[in-house]
Amino acid sequence: KAGVTQTPRYLIKTRGQQVTLSCSPISGHRSVSWYQQTPGQGLQFLFEYFSETQRNKGNFPGRFSGRQFSNSRSEMNVSTLELGDSALYLCASSDGGTGGLRVYGYTFGSGTRLTVV
Amino acid sequence: AQTVTQSQPEMSVQEAETVTLSCTYDTSESNYYLFWYKQPPSRQMILVIRQEAYKQQNATENRFSVNFQKAAKSFSLKISDSQLGDTAMYFCAFVPNSGYALNFGKGTSLLVTP
Numbered sequence: 001k002a003g004v005t006q007t008p009r010y011l012i013k014t015r016g017q018q019v020t021l022s023c024s025p026i027s028g029h030r031s032v033s034w035y036q037q038t039p040g041q042g043l044q045f046l047f048e049y050f051s052e053t054q055r056n057k058g059n060f061p062g063r064f065s066g067r068q069f070s071n072s073r074s075e076m077n078v079s080t081l082e083l084g085d086s087a088l089y090l091c092a093s094s095d096g097g098t099g100g101l102r103v104y105g106y107t108f109g110s111g112t113r114l115t116v117v
Numbered sequence: 118a119q120t121v122t123q124s125q126p127e128m129s130v131q132e133a134e135t136v137t138l139s140c141t142y143d144t145s146e147s148n149y150y151l152f153w154y155k156q157p158p159s160r161q162m163i164l165v166i167r168q169e170a171y172k173q174q175n176a177t178e179n180r181f182s183v184n185f186q187k188a189a190k191s192f193s194l195k196i197s198d199s200q201l202g203d204t205a206m207y208f209c210a211f212v213p214n215s216g217y218a219l220n221f222g223k224g225t226s227l228l229v230t231p
Contacts, residue, residue: 031217043208043221056218088160092219105152106219108162 002027004093006109013116018079021112025072025093031055032074033106034066037088046089049074081116088113119144121211123222130199131230137184138194138225140209146170148214151185153194156224157205165207168192196227204229 005024013019025032033048033056045058049068068074072093078085092106121142130136142151153165168176168185175183180197196203209222 033217033219035219035221042223043219045218045220048217050217056216058218090162092162094217105150105164105167107164108154111160113160 004109006091006112010113013081017081021076023074023091029093031094033092034076035090083116086116119220121220121222123225125225127226129228135197140192142190142211146213150212151192152210154208155205199229201229
């Protein structure tokens, strides 16, 4: 079974630009969640999508948005990039139900390393 | 607010020895799930072990086991027979039954030495 795939692995952008990151979950998983990892703040929850609907949202500004497609693939978009957006962005998939959490937990991708210059 | 605290930023252990990583959490929820994840330099977050709050029995996965103390809100990870490949950042994480967002601790950097 293929794992969680995140593309691209590395990205360098200039302040003020926008960026789109992609995540393909494990086949059959309907939930995709996004996390930002920085040395200072650690791992912070951005948002979670289930069956194309945002089900949970973390405490991030509106510049951070996402969506999920009918095949469960998800994209995350950051507009008007700031230097502080430099981070590792991790995507995690699960089957979306508490049963899945009980048995499998979340499966993470390898992340996208975003550098804003 | 739900918080997860890992009080040991760094730890070191010799190969074949046993090490325990600490984690405490704060929540008003009665049912929740707890996880330990490992993140080696490759960046991939790997699930090490999971525990459901309503299960009193401590989870075990091969060389990894937990000491879950619900009343004390403590969830420590014991690694037995440590191996060089166990060198990684270890994150304790919590998710309430009412939500799907993982709350992570700051992590413990574990170094296994020969």
